[in-house]
Amino acid sequence: MIRAKFPKVAAAAAAVFSGVMALSLSSMGGCAGYTTQDPQQRMDFVFANEPSVRQVMAEALSWTTPRFPPGTPAISAEAGQYAIGDSTERFAVSLPDGLTKNQHDAIIRRIGDNAVGVTDSTRHLPTYRVGRVVVRGHQAQVDIHRPLPPRADGTIEYQCMSLHLRGGMLPWSVERYEVWSPGVVPLPQLVYAPEVVPRFTDRPDRPTAPPPQTSADSEDAG
Numbered sequence: 001m002i003r004a005k006f007p008k009v010a011a012a013a014a015a016v017f018s019g020v021m022a023l024s025l026s027s028m029g030g031c032a033g034y035t036t037q038d039p040q041q042r043m044d045f046v047f048a049n050e051p052s053v054r055q056v057m058a059e060a061l062s063w064t065t066p067r068f069p070p071g072t073p074a075i076s077a078e079a080g081q082y083a084i085g086d087s088t089e090r091f092a093v094s095l096p097d098g099l100t101k102n103q104h105d106a107i108i109r110r111i112g113d114n115a116v117g118v119t120d121s122t123r124h125l126p127t128y129r130v131g132r133v134v135v136r137g138h139q140a141q142v143d144i145h146r147p148l149p150p151r152a153d154g155t156i157e158y159q160c161m162s163l164h165l166r167g168g169m170l171p172w173s174v175e176r177y178e179v180w181s182p183g184v185v186p187l188p189q190l191v192y193a194p195e196v197v198p199r200f201t202d203r204p205d206r207p208t209a210p211p212p213q214t215s216a217d218s219e220d221a222g
Contacts, residue, residue, distance in 0.1 A: 052135055052168065054103055058110040059172040060142035060163045061093060061128060065111060070126030071149050074159045074182055090114050091147075092122045094129040094191045101194040108193075117193025131160065131188045138168030145187055160185035 070091050093115050095104055108115050116122050131143035142165065145158040162178040162185075 050135075052140070052172075053133060054099075054107060055172050056135060056140040056142055056165050056167070057095065057130055057133060058107045059165060059167075059174065060144055061107070061111045061115075061130070063163065063174045064144045064146060064161060065091065065115065065128060068146050068161070070147055072146070074148050074157075074179075088114065090116060090122075090125055092116050092118045092125040092127040094118050094127055094188070095193075096130055096133065096188075097191045099194060104194050118190060119193055123190070126156075127190070129158070129188050129190065131185065138166060138170075140165040140167070140172065143185060145185070148182060157182045158187050 070089055091114060093108060093111060095107060095117075099107075104117060108117055116125070118127060126147040128147065129145040131145055132141070133143075134141045142163050144161045144163060146161060148157045148159055150156055159182045160180040162180070163174050164176050164178075165172050166175045167173060
């Protein structure tokens with residue numbers, strides 16, 4: 001496993017600011033508190049609707065995809081040094097299950113023009129998968145499983161990158177990352193993009209109110 005670090009100036013400033021604001025963080029909407037998303041389970045409704053959770057996923061993917069574009073080999077010593085910013089190759093992104101279509105599409109747009117959700121027509125594309133997501137106040141970790149070059153038999157191997165972010169009251173940014181050997185971290189399941197925007201009354205835990213009774217219905221009942 002290889003660890004890479006970035007200049008600490010911005011991180012130090014964020015730490016000082018977060019320390020000053022510690023007493024008020026718990027009451028602010030920008031703080032996600034203490035939350036963990038298991039990549040093998042459907043994202044909890046409350047967890048998915050926490051803005052910080054969606055922000056850290058978007059930032060992690062926006063940081064990873066241009067620095068590790070599809071086909072980047074798993075050479076740990078040179079990880080992050082490829083940075084093909086002008087690549088036009090399309091790729092798919094598999095986000096955790098449980099997001100609405102609007103939430104899902106907003107994250108895809110944030111990643112860039114080359115990113116698309118997973119559908120029947122895009123699942124053949126190189127696909128980045130989001131694994132474990134952990135938010136702890138102003139710190140977060142997101143596991144991104146990136147596609148490696150195809151093997152001789154055409155199969156695709158994945159490499160997990162654990163990105164550590166800092167933000168909360170400040171915009172989320174990647175502070176450091178860890179590169180794991182291929183196959184060490186279990187690959188999360190492939191999740192298709194939501195197809196429709198669910199209505200509030202479509203939630204299974206909220207019963208639908210019966211239609212109002214008309215005068216004709218009253219006569220029939222009598």
